[in-house]
Amino acid sequence: MVYEQIKYEVSDGILTITLNRPERLNSFTARMRDELIYAIDQADADDSVRVIIFTGEGRAFCAGSDLEHGGSTFDYSSISIENHRDEGGTLSLRLFESKKPLIAAINGPAVGVGITMTLPMDIRIASDNAKMGFVFVRRGIVAEACSGWFLPRLVGMSQALEWVCTGRVFSAEEALAGRLISRMLPASELMTTARSIAREIAQNTAPVSVALSRQLLWRMQGADHPMESHRVESRMMYWLGQQADAQEGITSFLEKRPPKYALKPSTDMPPFYPWWPDRSFIK
Secondary structure: OOOOOEEEEEEOOEEEEEEOOHHHOOOEOHHHHHHHHHHHHHHHHOOOOOEEEEEEOOOOOEOOEOOOOHHHOOOOOOOOOOOOOOHHHHHHHHHHOOOOOEEEEEOOOEEOHHHHOOOOOOEEEEEOOOEEEOOHHHHOOOOOOOHHHHHHHHHOHHHHHHHHHHOOEEEHHHHHHOOOOOEEEOHHHHHHHHHHHHHHHHHHOOHHHHHHHHHHHHHHHHOOOHHHHHHHHHHHHHHHOOOHHHHHHHHHHHOOOOOOOOOOOOOOOOOOOOOOOOOHHHO
16 A cells, blocks of 8 residues: 555564644545555554554644545445445554554544544654544544543543543643653654653564553453453463563563574464454454
8 A cells, every 4th residue: 555644664673653644634535544454454463563663744643534524524325324434443443453552642632533533542742732522522423443442441431431521621730740652752753752662562572462461451342350351461471481582572671782682573473363253253
């Protein structure tokens, strides 16, 4: 695929995906969705990519769906209700399945799908001039992109309901207080900080261990007893303990040198992965 609405740039194990429609404040389109999903597929297959950073070109992260079609923007009557799939939701589901850790560097306005697309990402940081908003009820629609699942888990039900039911735009400072983001930074420090976090992962961690740990934490959000986590963790520890990466992790620590991990997420996941029920229906 030729990228027209995003940029795909890899350096030192870090993939930076930049939403690239600055003349439209990086507003979201079906084309952008397709390019983002393809980019995640490409990154998951490329073991040289250790971490993915998402940001926006220009002064916005993403101003939400492109509304150039006016009142018919969300009219999907050309297909049946049974066959309709929310575009933001298909992107969120693919992000959720990623084997690589995902960092959102929110550099400016992020509203509508511009903020809900970041919810399946693992780390969200924002510049101090960023604005965010779950504005859907002010446009006569509802929060999408699987935000009904992600948002309350991230910020709690009360905070999620306040933001969703008012649809108001709020500051990065409020997002930090509400635990939507983990850091608020001067705009000049945003990407430097995102890359610093990404390098910490890329240079010091085992790729398969990161992939398994990411899925472990997300998947256990729906578990009804800690025993579920214990069972999966026990399998992981049993399998990983016999692999070269565990030996390398300990040896490199004792020898006080950078580790060189061999296992690759594209080909070397344990035989019990994925351990959760079949989800082929989400594709």
